[in-house]
Amino acid sequence: MGKPKVVLGVSGGIAAYKACELLRRLTESGHDVRVVPTASALHFVGEATWAALSGNPASTEVWEDVHEVPHVRIGQGADLVVVAPATADMLAKAAHGLADDLLTNTLLTARCPVVFAPAMHTEMWEHPATQENAAALRRRGAVVIEPAVGRLTGADTGKGRFPDPAEIFETCRRVLARGAEGVTADLAGRHVVVSAGGTREPLDPVRYLGNRSSGKQGYALARTAVARGAAVTLVSANAELPDPVGADVVRVGTAVQLREAVLKAAVDADAVVMAAAVADFRPAVYTPGKIKKKDGVEPAPVELVRNPDVLAEISGRRLRAGQLVVGFAAETDDVLANGRAKLDRKGCDLLVVNEVGDGKAFGTGENEAVVLGADGTETPVPLGPKEALADVVWDLVRERLTR
Template sequence: MGVSGGIAAYKACELLRRLTESGHEVRVVPTASALHFVGEATWSALSGNPVSTAVWDDVHEVPHVRIGQAADLVVVAPATADVLAKAAHGLADDLLTNTLLTARCPVVFAPAMHTEMWEHPATQENVATLRRRGAVVIEPAVGRLTGVDTGKGRLPEPAEIYETCRRVLARGAERVAADLAGRHVVVSAGGTREPLDPVRFLGNRSSGKQGYALARTAVARGARVTLVAANTELPDPAGADVVRVTTAHQMREAVLKAAADADAVVMAAAVADFRPAHYAEGKIKKKDGEEPAPLELVRNPDILAELSADRPHPGQVVAGFAAETDDVLANGRAKLARKECDLLVVNEVGERKAFGSEENEAVILGADGEETPVPYGPKEALADVVWDRVARRL
């Protein structure tokens, strides 16, 4: 674990704790600047290993070569603009940058810096270079920075950085390459709500967990991810740009905007098919002795069909989800033909199936006739198979 010299270095202590408590052996390599924020004794105590700070320490062990060669994963958190620049240009003036040059394992950078530094063309070019080489560079979060500044550049929460590291490690050494590196993908998640009056809405049981699993796995595979989330209570996945919406119309607007330059769009959200024809400005009252007026519904826009029909460029891959309660495959095949998308993930849903669960099972239908059953298991496992199919088409 590399730690560079930013105020967010204190957050890396939590990341280190999560890595060690999950059974990993961690060697911390701080830069000289990082030690101004968190001392060597802290890193040593939390990792249970000696801390290497310079190429001149334990020279007989050749640490500038051995540390990188032996690692299953290198994660740099926080990664300053300086470290990103050195890594992109192959500079090696300390132990951390030497380790980055010798590492033959996956490398994850979690940047943290002021907004202006992150948005500078030099930093953006360096990030693009690292991603093109297969490194996973997590998009920084938006929030409070040093002092009174607020913007994009905040280190993502350690728990979410850990999840990215876990997903990268889970893919295994034989799948080191970040196969979505350089790609922009859009994922929708959650369930839309259609207001009836100021206190009531029509909604569904979707928790957003499958869409968030898709976002996390895409980040771990190197993609730049835009997550359009409807009414979820889940923490933002590290590295994803999260756009929050409520209704189907808001979902449509946000997804179409994000899809304009996207390589792939995966619509995992449960978008309401209908909405109330009339919105009551005041709460609808219950009147004694009177039955409620019938609820008139109108159709919502079909976002998946619109995405499939009006693609901004011919190489864009569009995938959807079909939540069915009966005749699952027959209904899924009919929906695939009707929506004209490239892939359709068909799963059976119900009060205790899929919605809100940590697990899922599905069949992925392809427009080319391919059918891929995915057995019952974690939603992240299904997400990885979906991205396998998307990456193949890209």
């Protein structure tokens, strides 16, 4: 089997230079990349650079090598087309089926998955025309990544920044894997909310009650959902991980803050996946100054009070008709029995049950679990990358959303 064939389309924005890093990651991971820059893109990065980094000629003109019909053949032979950066002009042309250069011709002839990584000024991204164009492309099955928030050209700051090339690469990798299985943007048009990480309940300005969750499983769920075309809101509790490209990230610290953020985001969500490890208890009293150690004096016991049960609340309220709720249960013994009892108690549709401790699950890149369904189903997921478990969860969610 040959190398996966990727077409990297580059349109004319200042972020074109960042596409060089994406190209490097694609080629170094074993992909055969053909770069198709627009004429405007060549003002930012020259043809020689693209050819040198890809190891292939950079295709720029419809009229070059006419006997090979490049405007048809390049798209026909691709396993993935990624346009990065995608300007407002490129999104408009793609949405309306225009074909006035080699890249837009390639987009029309491609029958493989297509990913757009927009980059532009905030006002351009938020303009109704651009939003409609992005929505049209998503309806047709393309993955249009939400731009990042940050510094733009000049002194401007806002949403429209080119996403992290490393994260775009991860999205492309997931899209390619799904495309090889014959499944692409099957969550297009869906809004999903994912919670990740572990809450911290402060005792004083230096100490807190917390847990060992790294957030890796929740971030894998967010990343795979983006690659499958969903609009993703990630409620992140103290996770020290790069933002998944295309996800709107809401940062929280405590269980109370997480509850507020999840309830707000879930108002129009098709599915809510509660992967965060939410502390069951918090200190009853917060001490504004550091609690000092005093010789010969034992510390006062720390009184705990219950935190809100966010999973049970969201399962009981269902803020949108047909909303699906997925919970997670980390168990140390009687995993399935405790998981089934928790599923019944919480009232969610699916519960991902996994065994933790002794280096399992927390902080690692792998996970093993059983997904229990309220309908009595049990779906075992063998030990493997956390993204593999994430895809199984989204498969089960998609199946239930379309019933």
